Amino acid sequence: MDLLELNKFMVLLWKNFILKRRQFFTMVAEIILTLLFAGTLLLTRTFTVIRKNGPYNYSRQPVDELPAFLGRVPYPGLWELAFVPSKSVVVRTIIEAVKRDLHYNFKVQGFPSERDFEDYVKQGNNSQRVMVAFVFDHEFKNSYDPLPLQAKYYLRFRSVQRNKYIDFDRPRSWQTGDLFPTPPSVGPRNEQDADGGSPGYFSEGFLVMQHALDKAIMRYHDLTAAQALLGDVNVFVQRFPYPEYYHDYFFNFLGILIPLVILFIFSMNHFTLVQSLVWEKENRLKHIQFLSGVYILAYWLSALLWDFIIFSASCCLLLGVFKYCQLDLFLAEYHFLDTMLIFMLYGWAAIPLMYLLSFLFTRGTSAYIKLVLFNYLSGIFSLLIDSIFEFENSHSMPNATRNFMLHLLLVFPNYNLAKCITYYTTFHQMKKWCSLKQDVAFLPCDKENTTKSIYSLEEKMIGKYLVIMSITGFTCLFLAFFWESILWKLRTFFNRYAYFGIYKTFKKKDLSKELSGDSEDEDVENERKRILEQPQVSLSSAVLVKELTKIYFKCPVILAVRNISIAIQRGDCFGLLGFNGAGKTTTFQMLTGEETATSGEVFLDGFCITKDLWKVKSRIGYCPQTDALLEYMTGREIMTMYARLWGISESQIQLYVNSWLNLLQLEPHADKIIRTYSGGCKRRLSTAIALMGKPTVILLDEPSTGMDPVARRLLWAAVTRARESGKAIVITSHRTEECDAFCTRLAIMVKGKFMCLGSPQHLKNKFGNIYTLKIKVKIDTPEHKLEDLKFFITTTFPGSVLKQENQGNLNYYIPSKDNSWAKVFGILEEAKDQFSLEDYSISQITLEQVFLTFANPENREMNV
Ligand SMILES: Nc1ncnc2c1ncn2[C@@H]1O[C@H](COP(=O)(O)OP(=O)(O)OP(=O)(O)O)[C@@H](O)[C@H]1O
Secondary structure: OOHHHHHHHHHHHHHHHHHHHHOHHHHHHHHHHHHHHHHHHHHHHHHOOEEEEOOEOOOOEEOOOOOHHHHOOOOOOOOEEEEEOOOOHHHHHHHHHHHHHHOOOOEEEEOOOHHHHHHHHHOOOHHHHEEEEEEEOOOOOOOOOOOOOOOOEEEEOOOOOOOOOOOOOOOOOOOHHHHOOOOOOOOOOOOOOOOOOOOOOOOOOHHHHHHHHHHHHHHHHOHHHHHHHHOOOOOEEOOOOEOOEEEEHHHHHHHHHHHHHHHHHHHHHHHHHHHHHHHHHHOOHHHHHHHOOOOHHHHHHHHHHHHHHHHHHHHHHHHHHHHHOOOHHHHOOOHHHHHHHHHHHHHHHHHHHHHHHHOOOOOHHHHHHHHHHHHHHHHHHHHHHHHHHHOHHHHHOOHHHHHHHHHHHOOOHHHHHHHHHHHHHHHHHHHHHHHHOOOOOOOOOOHHHHOOOOOOOOOOOOHHHHHHHHHHHHHHHHHHHHHHHHHHHHHHHHHHHHHHHHHHHHHOOHHHHHHHOOOOOHHHHHHHHHHHHOOHHHHOOOEEEEEEEEEEOOOOOEEEEEEEEEEEOOOOEEEEEEOOOOOHHHHHHHHHOOOOOOEEEEEEOOEEOOOOHHHHHOOEEEEOOOOOOOOOOEHHHHHHHHHHHOOOOHHHHHHHHHHHHHHOOOHHHOOOEHHHOOHHHHHHHHHHHHHOOOOOEEEEEOOOOOOOHHHHHHHHHHHHHHHHOOOEEEEEOOOHHHHHHHOOEEEEEEOOEEEEEEOHHHHHHHHOOEEEEEEEEOOOOOHHHHHHHHHHHHHHOOOOEEEEEEOOEEEEEEEOOOOOHHHHHHHHHHHHHHOOEEEEEEEEOOHHHHHHHOOOHHHHHHHO
């Protein structure tokens, strides 16, 4: 970036600063909304208490008592004890002994293999009534084979929990993952339940069945020894007592609340940045800035730096809230730096992603609404999907699908941020507990875990997510630059080769007729030939348009500009006249590179627009049809900004801006906010912006719309001054008298085509071979006399046309051929008394009347 580019970069930053400062109420609303979101954290902090819990002492639980739910009889029939393999007599005997020992009328049922047992429980509701299946992992060759001393067995229980404390069904598993939650709980799990509570190893009868089976196996091997050992013994289980501890319930919400609040707070920031980007695009402000010499890099980098500054302010606000909520976890010691790193990398990823998404929108409000939804939904749904995947039962999903979806979520910076916050919180919580209670069994407090770096790339650490956010930032920024620079070329390619190619194939011979339209005017044809036949250098024009065509491939197809060719020299003021929808604005848009041409070429100062777009752009001053003004700046500020972008030296700027303000008499309004300007003032300012700087070509699209006569005079004075300084001016206007007075050449455009071309006088001479005759008869003239007068005019001046008749006023077009002024005057002077004429006048046709003849082809035929 050279010094001039750096200067432009600083100007754009200054622009952003001014706009933000001026939109004070929007800024206050943003802060309030940010605080409202943060308020959920503050409220949760206020209403969640830090409670002293414990100490806990638990009572003994007898292991040989049957679970309570056995009181309910499964329909139909009895509770069942199943065993595998059924062919083993020993196993059957042992299970029968279990039944006797439990003093409960179980139906004992054997199955040849575990597979058979599974088939059985899958049928109907059979799984409901099987209390437990004892599966012996031993190969019995014969029915009477003994059980070896060392035997392995499994207990198989139904996955649906049955004890009375649970009122919902666990879908598939015993959720053993829940036993060691992240972050680990400070107190004991299910602190009120002496039997350990859910998932219910005790209350489901697991220990009872295991104990009964063990006793039966012992008795089978040595009855006497077993009797002696177990005779007077009762076995109990008892939970370890737990000391008094403090539970901060705020931490219960940490895992989900903090990521969500952060996400919502930062989303506010993204919405405003996207809205202002799309708004600049929608109102052509971005285009005008590019025309004033701003390059893509400076534009996007200045936006990035500014948005980062604003983002950092949101981060500081958030850290303030953390401090208030005593979330030392994020702030204590060097944790502050860790937290800032996470936030900054999030900003680095999320802001360029918003830039990239902004290309999808053309309207600021729709961008705002859709991105609000995208941000919130992507954040909430990615967290939701992730929590479902963390749940054990999601293992039923094929691994490849699961991994693919988890990798897909990494695209969203919101998801990465949430994961970082969750793991960061968990890691520091765990470290804290481990440093306090080395002996807590459920914490993985081994050295390997506690000395690990949080930035590690391993699972459940944040390294991976930080790396991904860094890559996302670079990628999105690169894609935004790339898209901005390639978009025009892509559109040109599609317009010229793809759509137009297909269109040509369909239209075949009709196409040239469609593009050339009616037979072409001689001057228009000569200009085309001159441009096509002469070498480009010898034309030495500031603007050279060669057979330019624009077709909008919509339904139906619109031929907006058809095959126009024109060469405009420096010092020329070329007027483009045409009715609404004639194609004037589209022509301007193609000249400025805002629209791509379907065919044909545009050269500015010898540079071809399709090859040197940016060189062409930096030579244009453009005043679009609708004002493209940064409405929260003052007139002086915006002019100073554009003067700086045009590279006017800093020492000259004040003088330079004042001279333009003076020229268009904008001084009284110079320090007012543009938003408060009248329509005419805005138009004057837009024109001044187009005229200032160092463009070679100035394009003014209906600049005098809404201006009063004084302002119009000022405008034309400024335009004439610019023209005399050697700039080429192209102007569209509906005011033909102005074009007549100020334009050196004119073209009248009808349905995308030039219908005539030449100096105003040439056009009047060519198309004005008629006079306008205005007659006023006396008020008391009888009706039949008026009719006689009409008959007299028609017969005396063959070919005359009555254009208007109103209360004794008659307007005629009469052919000038064979009718000299003297002749017409002579005839009317003689007829004055005969037809009671009060007054009459005869004049040459005006440019407006020439223009109007193109609205009505009949008149034109009469002229030509
Ligand atoms: N983006 C677009 N998509 C489709 N058609 C368009 C688009 N822009 C312009 N047109 C069509 O192209 C034709 C020329 O429009 P253009 O705006 O260039 O006319 P104009 O001469 O500037 O009219 P006005 O004097 O009202 O400004 C019109 O038929 C218009 O409907």
